[in-house]
Amino acid sequence: MSDAYRARTLTVDGGPTALGSAGQLTVVVDRPVAAGGRGLGFNGGQLLYLSIAACVSNDLYREAATMGITIRRVAVEVDGDFPGRGAASTPVDVVVEIDAEADDAAVDALLAEVDRVAEIPNSLRGTTPVSIRRA
Numbered sequence: 001m002s003d004a005y006r007a008r009t010l011t012v013d014g015g016p017t018a019l020g021s022a023g024q025l026t027v028v029v030d031r032p033v034a035a036g037g038r039g040l041g042f043n044g045g046q047l048l049y050l051s052i053a054a055c056v057s058n059d060l061y062r063e064a065a066t067m068g069i070t071i072r073r074v075a076v077e078v079d080g081d082f083p084g085r086g087a088a089s090t091p092v093d094v095v096v097e098i099d100a101e102a103d104d105a106a107v108d109a110l111l112a113e114v115d116r117v118a119e120i121p122n123s124l125r126g127t128t129p130v131s132i133r134r135a
Helices: 044-067 104-117 119-125
Strands: 008-011 018-022 025-029 070-079 093-101
Touching: 025 044, 044 070, 044 093, 044 104, 044 119, 093 104, 104 119
Parallel strands: none
Antiparallel strands: 008 018, 018 025, 070 093
């Protein structure tokens, strides 16, 4: 397993607030105040949807480079919900705004390619086994 993809959380000050890390990068993870947290960081659902947005954004730039398209700006908005305790996500809606030096057909082709190859959405579309175990 690559260290770049190994993620870890460690609670601070008695939890549930935690620092999440992957390599040298960190993020604050928490629960909303109404749910017993301190409201200081992202919850898991927000991080999941943010990872989808990050993947799509990064892959747009990666694939644009292979297609000879220059991107000036990308905005990715991801919407979904977790309707109850233990519930899986509702269908996820990803809306992308792309400002690129290319015609509409080229931008549409770029978006179609990213839809085909984006790793995080592809991981969620299928059934990725996840096991939870003690260290």
